[in-house]
Amino acid sequence: MAAAALLVVVVMLAAAGDGAAAALDAQAAYLARMKREFAGPAMARWDLSSSPAPAEYCRFPGISCDDADFNITGIDVTSWRLTGKLPLGLCSSLPSLREVRMAFNDVRGGFPAALLNNCSSQLEVLNISYAGVSGPIPADLLSAMAALRVLDASNNLFTGAFPAMALSNLTSLEVLNLNENPGFDHWRPPESMTKLRNLKVLILSTTSMRGGVPAWLGNMTALTDLELSGNFLTGPIPDTLASLVNLRLLELYYNELDGAIPDELGNLTALVDIDLSENMLTGGIPEPLCALPNLRVLQLYTNSLTGEIPAALGNSTKLEILSVYRNLLTGSLPADLGRYSPEFNVLEVSENSLTGPLPGFACAGGKLQYILVLSNLLTGPIPPEYGGCSPLLRFRLSNNHLSGSVPQGVFALPHVSIIDLSYNHFEGSIPPAIAGAKNLTSLFAAGNRLSGEIPPEIGDAWSLVKLDLSNNLIGGEIPGPAMAKLGRLNQLSLQGNRLTGEIPSELAELRSLNVLNLSENALSGKIPEALCELLPNSLDFAGNNLSGPVPAALIKEGLLESVAGNPGLCVAFRLNLSDPAMPLCDGNGGGRGGIRMAGRRSWIVVAVCAVVGVAAVMALARRWVRRRWAATGAGEEDGTSSSPASGWSAYEVTSFHKLSFDQHEIIEALIDKNIVGHGGSGTVYKIELSSGELVAVKKLWVSSSNKSGSKQNKYGAGAGEEEEDRELRTEVETLGSIRHKNIVKLYCCYSGADSKLLVYEYMPNGNLWDALHAGDNGDDGGLLFLDWPARHRVAMGVAQGLAYLHHDLTLPIVHRDIKTSNILLDAAFEPKVADFGIAKVLQAHSAIAGATTTTIAGTYGYLAPEYAYSSKATTKCDVYSFGVVLMELATGKKPIEPEFGETRDIVQWVAAKVAAAAEAEALDTRLAWSPYKEEMVQALRVAVRCTCSIPGLRPAMADVVQMLADAGPATGRNAKDPKPV
Template sequence: MATTHYSLLLFTISLLFLQSLCIQTNQSTFISLIKQSLSGPFMSSWALPCSGDTCFCTFPGIGCDDNGIVFKLDLSSRSLAGEFPPGICSYLPKLRVLRLDHNDIRSGFPVDVLNCSFLEVLNMSCSGLTGTLPDFSPLQSLRSLDLSNNFFSGDFPLSITNLTNIEAINFNQNPGFRFWKLPEDITRLTKLKLLILSTSSMRGDIPPWVGNMTSLTDLELSGNLLTGSIPATLGKLHNLQFLEIYYNRLTGVIPEELGNLTKLIDIDLSGNELSGQIPEKLCELPELEVLQAYSNKLTGGIPQVLCNSTTLTILSIYRNSLSGQVPPELGKYSGLVVLELSENQFSGELPAETCAGGQLLYFLALGNFFSGSLPESLGYCRSLIRFRVNDNQLRGSVPESIFSLPHVSIIDLSFNLLQGSIPKSIAGAKNLSGLFLQNNQISGSLPIQISWASGLVKIDLSNNMLSGPIPAEISSLSKLNQLSLQGNMLDSPIPPSLSSLKSLNVLNLSNNLLTGEIPESLCDLLPNSLDFSNNRLSGPVPIPLLKEGLIESVSGNPSLCVPIHLNLTDHLLPLCPQPSLRKRLNNIWVIGLSIMLSMFGILLLAKRWIHKRNQEEEQDGISSSSSFSYDVTSFHKLSFDQHEIVEALIDKNIVGHGGSGTVYKIELSNGERVAVKKLWSRKVKDGSSDHLSFDRELRSEVETLGSIRHKNIVKLYCCFSSLDSNLLVYEYMPNGNLWDALHNEWSFLDWPARHRIALGIAQGLAYLHHDLLFPIVHRDIKTSNILLDASFEPKVADFGIAKVLQARDHDHDSTTTVIAGTYGYLAPEYAYTFKATTKCDVYSFGVVLMELITGKKPNEPEFGENRDIIRWVSSKIASREGETEVLDKRLSWSPFKDEMIQVLRIALRCTCSSPGLRPSMNEVVQLLIEADPFKSDSINSPSSKFKAKNPT
């Protein structure tokens, strides 16, 4: 009997040995398969073949037990690409941990994982996975499932409700699922602590039974289509630390019962339609660090008890209807980092203790009814980055120390009743990019020390009481793109040195007491917005200003004159004094000769027209009786007439066809070239008769382009309209469009050129979004709508579907309900809102940035099915090597890779799926300036401890 038992024991040991040996052999085979299937520099660390049956256990990312059995495979953030090999659990039957996150797995979900009966941790987030998901029920040992930031489609896997041992579920940022509702079966997951289902196409309400999931420590349902009210039963989740339900459509009040969540650290209810007051009990929570409820309909005031908090770091409640006085000691006992009170109805004085902890980065209180003076204490808040208190009723002098804060990026005190002067200490504001003091009572002179704040991009000091000269030293502000000094009492000549501000888009010096002549050199800034009206300027108006049709911009200067006779200006400005008699006689000869040459030219033109009239009729369908019957609307001084344009509309001058018409390149008799877009009008019924009218897109383009001037927006010279057709005459762009420059084999742009193009586009869009009375949303930003002039300066074109937003505040995301745009560039929110905002332009610009960085088109076969450039890039950026991998291979030699990666990160911010997380175009301009490939030094700023979703 003992012999039998002994034999059986030996047999069992032998069997286990053989089984272990077989497993080890299989494991080695699978390790080899992984190395063959996935590519990336990391794979070189797996030196195969290696000596010994379990030598692979020493490889990075592989974990083995004492018997050499693999229980962990962790390849997260290794910049790997390829298809994961099948059969994983046949080769690694004891696998408990599988992490493939932050790689580029070019296939769907690896269904063989379902056979891993011991699997406890599965993380495949940010892996570029597509397709549908399987039934997860077989994975009964699973404790953590993370499939966030992928591109799954089809039905949401409700089978997760069968995973009774699960503790963490994360499906964040998977917007491709079909609409679904949270099933009550999920309450069976009694061990569940973390439930993240943000941006996963969930709809319906938040069911009251969620309050029964008392093990939850983190509940995130943001960015969905949830409706109804917040159930009071959430107050039963006594272990909850994080509650994020922002960007939904929730209504009703904030339940008082949320004040029972004594372990709560972070609550975000923003971007809903919540009403009522902020519960006092919620503000008493002992561990609360973050309270965000912006963009709702909340009323009442800030509970006084919030001042007692020793943990609060972020309070973001802007864009509500809150009122009353802000408790003066708010932030006194906690290290407050962000205070956002903007766009409410607060009154009284600004809180003075907010920077007591010395950590405040954002103080934003614009658009309220605050009165009194600016707290002196804020001038000593050296951590401050953004300070905006504009559109209030503040009085008194501005503390000098505010102007010299070392890290501050934006100071906006505009539209108040503030007094005092701009101190010389502004020289210390080395990180200042925007100074906005317009519509106050600021007096004194403009100190030359302002030119030492070398980061300045925008200066608006308009409608104050400034006097004295305009410092010539301002010309050293190389990044400046806006200088608005109108409505003051400045009384010097205009410094010619301003012409060296090559980035300047807006120069407004109107309504001052400026004297002397308009410097000819300022014409170098054309075609940007220039305004010198209503001053005491004298002498001749530079001819380029007249050619640009800027006569209104020099009006109100009685001593100005025009050097040449122009009918357009006769009623506004006189001719300049005539020269001496001898010079006049010489001029007579010149004029006579000019008349003779003109007559000769007219005869030739008439002969040419008669000769080509029939050909013109055949080619263009325009009859002789209507060839020249165009109504002309001009926006600049023209050097041609309709006859010359119409005659040149022949086949040999066609350079392109589009959905809206035909484009011609025309060389004028004066040697200049223009581009003409010819559109046929559409018939519309008018009573009993038919008539032809402006196409809506044409009218939009004319109204939009005719009213704006910017060096990065294509110039519309004029519009010719007739009963048969409409012609738009533009400046000609000899280097075509950016699409061809990037994607044609015959062209190549180095990185400095691409960066310059990106910055120019951004400046043009920032002008449209922020520098006009009413913002303009382009709605079709793409590389084919970016034209390049002779020096490859970019110009935004094709405003056929642009929309002017009748919004009070340029920073608002006003909307329009017309669907527009181009596939590959459309912001994802179109899928469920059908609304275009300025943030839609930001998204499209982010796609353009990715084209510039990668050299790839928005949609390429190599990206895989249902994937675009954004998803492709996102799957490769987990590590620095991954970021480098997406850079255009034609730029592999470039010494500017760090700067390219900087711009890549800007592109990723611009293309965030949530609009509120995207920067404004003003911010994008600043970020691109900081990524200048030839920048010699970096701007140091304090590191942020938070990521604001939508800072004002």
């Protein structure tokens, strides 16, 4: 019997050993299947070619095993850039599996079905964030996964019902993160979620949540992190949140909350960061909240808060960020603000009604980077300590009542990118120390009492892009050689000063210059002909003592207004009797003696008139013949369509520039052979004028109803067709008011009963889409012949054009359809933004982020996510679209490519590369030889910031220009982080 028993034991042990071996073999087999299912070079690190022993595959990257039995307990392939499906049998093959981390990959097939099999009782951690997962989250799957402690499925593309009830059953959950999944159906959180007693982190931002902030959240006392931002929450903030004694982070920004901030939030003694920005909150900032001992970040911007900023913030020892801009706050800033906070970093209180002095201790800790106090009622001098605040990046004080001399050290701050002193009462001069401001891109000091001269050392501040010293008391000469060193300068505004001497011809070397305003000074001498090479930039020399002939280019461009008020100037000819009164130049180029010369030239005038008269008669005869030809249908028998459009004599002309052609020359050229393209709104023609100049003409589609006899408006539409003509009116009104070198020039508009025509400057190199992607079908197109500096120049030009639209006009303009096909390229491949047919001119009271439109416009792949589901068109939508364009320039890829996956676009693809520090893998392979890889990587990082899913975190276009300048090929420096403006 004993022998028999021993035999049984031996057999059982043998069977157990065989079972354990089989289990280990199943683990290796599963890893092999996973390697086959997922495409990606990182999988080569799993060498499964020789049936490895458990001790071997437990050493594979991303694989964790227990020490005793070699059972796989974790799979972590985060940022491996894999594409594929998770094979079935995950937990049955890996029975000891506790953690699966697959973030920043491309997981196909929806929420992984492999988790349905035997994972319900063992899996504790699941992270599939940034994985492009689409479709619904199966509620039955979630309900069964009772062991889950961490579920992170953030930043995906889920749709359908939010699985709130299923989540309520996961009572072991400690971390729940479904952030940035706006495709869920609108939902309200059920009170059953209070069953999650162990939950510490609850992140449900941008998940289409509606209703009020649930009062029962106060019962979830284990919470340390509560984030519900970017939803549609309404009503007040419940005071029950004060029961969350462990709470460290509270984010409710970008909602529609109203009412007062509860004083009871001052009971949250563990609170470190609170952000209630972009709501409709009223009342004051609670003193108890500001007295919290651990508070580091207080962000309440863009609300309707009133009262004073509590003095308790001045006693804080932890405060790092104070951001309360765009409220209705009054009173003084706390005098000790920053005095006891060694990490104080951001002071942002702009657009309030604050009074009193600037806080003298703001930079006491030596970490302050942002002083943003513009548009208040502040008084007194700039504290001298600010001149030694070397970490400062942005220093903006404009539109206050500050006075005294600006500390010299302020102009020499080594890292500052913006100094904005405009519209105060500052005195003194700009010191030579400005040579030390190597990172300064914008110096604004308009509307003060600055005096002295412009120091030649300003040329050493070589990063300058914008310089505005207008309306001061600055005298002396303009230091031409110094200014010529500022190769990036885009704006030079010196009007309204006391400048003397001549206009330096060296200014013509500033090829990036867009605005040059020297008006209302005491400048003398001639206008340098070389400056005309900067046209069509904005030039203004009015109100000086200039003399001599006006350069012909200024006359031809219709810019005599820009030189008015200079009695010594004269013109060699006039294009229009409506031009400002200015004498004809005499034979020596002066403005006197023109009448004496008239008699001697009179016979020439008679002869010229005779020749012109004969030519006019011949032209009229020729046009009469052509019209008769068209009216009788001649030319139709051979199948051609050479007749001009009918009804040309009824056109009403609205011109925006001096024209070198008439409407007849345009109309007669609208024939099939001149068609170069068709768009959603009409046909585009390329027309060569008799002068040899080329123009582009957009002929808008018109409905048959437009040909009726109804009463016409000034755009040629019937009274019932105003909606149909909105696109034309918008484009005409927008482009007609714009003068910028990076925005396509609209010469004129012809409006008639049968057709509506827009005449533009012609761009010989087509659009950026064709330039980038023409070679995708195997031809030799694309930007193969343009290096990264050329592409960077394209990006800079577009960014400068958009910054002009957003920041430099009285009413900001939102383009709403920025894409590479709407970016045209001139002969030198300089970009020009085009197609404003769906642009939106924001009214002054709607120029903030809440401005809305009634219809969705734009192009798939370029649309900002919030515009797609909320119809809110803001400048930040343009920023997002520009980010996509920048990604195209750096990667050479289209916004939608098969390699991104069925549900992903270039934004998600690039974001994953950047997050994985693998940006180089995303760069255009056609530029593999480029020595500018680091600069291209920096551009990609700027693009990622531009395409942030939260609009408020995207930089303004003015900041984008500066980031691109910082990341340009000339320097290779890192782009700056997108901080407050």
